[in-house]
Amino acid sequence: MNIIIDENMPVAECLFSPFGHLTRLPGRQIQADQLAEADALLVRSVTRVDERLLSQAPRLKFVGSATIGTDHVDQALLAQRGIAFANAPGCNKISVGEYVISALLVLAERHQLHLAGMTLGVIGAGNTGTAVAERARALGMQVCLCDPPLADAGDPREFVPYEVALCSDVVSFHVPLTHEGPYATWHLLDEAALAVLDGEQILINACRGDVWDNRALLARQLSPDPLRLVMDVWEHEPALLTELVPHTELATPHIAGYSLEGKVRGTYQVYEAFCAWQGLAVSQAFTPLLPPPAFGQLAVQQAPDQDLLKRLIHLVYDVRRDDALFRHGFAEPADFDRLRKHYPERREWSSLRLTAQAGCEQLAALGFTLAAHP
Numbered sequence: 001m002n003i004i005i006d007e008n009m010p011v012a013e014c015l016f017s018p019f020g021h022l023t024r025l026p027g028r029q030i031q032a033d034q035l036a037e038a039d040a041l042l043v044r045s046v047t048r049v050d051e052r053l054l055s056q057a058p059r060l061k062f063v064g065s066a067t068i069g070t071d072h073v074d075q076a077l078l079a080q081r082g083i084a085f086a087n088a089p090g091c092n093k094i095s096v097g098e099y100v101i102s103a104l105l106v107l108a109e110r111h112q113l114h115l116a117g118m119t120l121g122v123i124g125a126g127n128t129g130t131a132v133a134e135r136a137r138a139l140g141m142q143v144c145l146c147d148p149p150l151a152d153a154g155d156p157r158e159f160v161p162y163e164v165a166l167c168s169d170v171v172s173f174h175v176p177l178t179h180e181g182p183y184a185t186w187h188l189l190d191e192a193a194l195a196v197l198d199g200e201q202i203l204i205n206a207c208r209g210d211v212w213d214n215r216a217l218l219a220r221q222l223s224p225d226p227l228r229l230v231m232d233v234w235e236h237e238p239a240l241l242t243e244l245v246p247h248t249e250l251a252t253p254h255i256a257g258y259s260l261e262g263k264v265r266g267t268y269q270v271y272e273a274f275c276a277w278q279g280l281a282v283s284q285a286f287t288p289l290l291p292p293p294a295f296g297q298l299a300v301q302q303a304p305d306q307d308l309l310k311r312l313i314h315l316v317y318d319v320r321r322d323d324a325l326f327r328h329g330f331a332e333p334a335d336f337d338r339l340r341k342h343y344p345e346r347r348e349w350s351s352l353r354l355t356a357q358a359g360c361e362q363l364a365a366l367g368f369t370l371a372a373h374p
């Protein structure tokens, strides 16, 4: 079997080499003629899987994407051609949750905000939105969820309309990019939505760039009442509207989901789907694919306040590292992909083992690994 794999999929050799011959290619540059002999294609979000790419792929029978998002894949076309498809739902939801909380702690410090009691509107209450909501609640934030598709489908959680969620102190977007239908999300944050926001509000986009109208946003940022923006994703990546970057509080190159655990989980979920498609049992375990965490064990002596939480969280991952790398390293579109390809290793909070006494349950709710105090 010939398997074409995006070169940025960790642990792919180990998981897929037993199935056949692997060819690793830069995802954004995979060409139709390179699929002439391919039986399976494993991609990330930068490969557009469409009519053009599949025009010379007579043998192709399986496409996997090691991502949550699927807007780069023409799934109707795959179904029509009898090509199986799998993505990796939820694979990097913890990573996105941790990115958003790190960003909030940075902005809280910068603007002297106390997060407990502040309101957070989560737009899209699926895997990543829920991961953000759970962590924000653990910090004492008042969370409201906006998800009309789930509300209409009878999800028992309480939901608010978009207009209500937009009034929150922080509004964080976690929707898929869709262009059609009653719930289309393209330019969900447009000029009209921007007009109701005030300059004290924090807006976070860690879903897809095109969900925000970046030109309208730039106009707002150049006005006397700019917003506090955290942007991980951008319209037209990698050729983004560079003028917007200096008008953000935090700017990163689409790496919110790039924890090592999140990326390895993405490859692993595609491997599981591939095994199922082949009618084979999964023979490799997930945990041994990860290196041991570089952290020792820390003792927490008291119930943590916002400052101690920030220090613990930023010991493992501080979004300012990625913001600095982006601001200094991004000048042209090729830099966007280079920064993503050479992303420094980042672990999830669970990799920091804490011993804590009673009263520190919040740490477990945030996702740290807790052992009882000796």
Ligand SMILES: NC(=O)c1ccc[n+]([C@@H]2O[C@H](COP(=O)([O-])OP(=O)(O)OC[C@H]3O[C@@H](n4cnc5c(N)ncnc54)[C@H](O)[C@@H]3O)[C@@H](O)[C@H]2O)c1
Pocket: 068, 069, 070, 089, 090, 092, 093, 096, 123, 124, 125, 126, 127, 128, 129, 130, 146, 147, 148, 149, 150, 174, 175, 176, 177, 183, 184, 185, 206, 207, 208, 232, 233, 254, 255, 256, 257, 258
């Ligand atoms: N920046 C990153 O690194 C990163 C990482 C993971 C995912 N993502 C993006 O985030 C998106 C969401 O991820 P997820 O795991 O939460 O997906 P998910 O499918 O679990 O949840 C998405 C939710 O959005 C809701 N939704 C759809 N249209 C909506 C609308 N108009 N208004 C409000 N809610 C709406 C859906 O009902 C669903 O519950 C992905 O599709 C992907 O594009 C980005």
Ligand SMILES: O=C(O)[C@H](O)[C@H](O)COP(=O)(O)O
Pocket: 008, 044, 045, 046, 066, 067, 068, 069, 070, 092, 254, 256, 257, 258
């Ligand atoms: O949809 C996802 O899972 C994320 O956006 C993912 O982190 C994107 O990373 P990429 O596939 O572009 O490397």
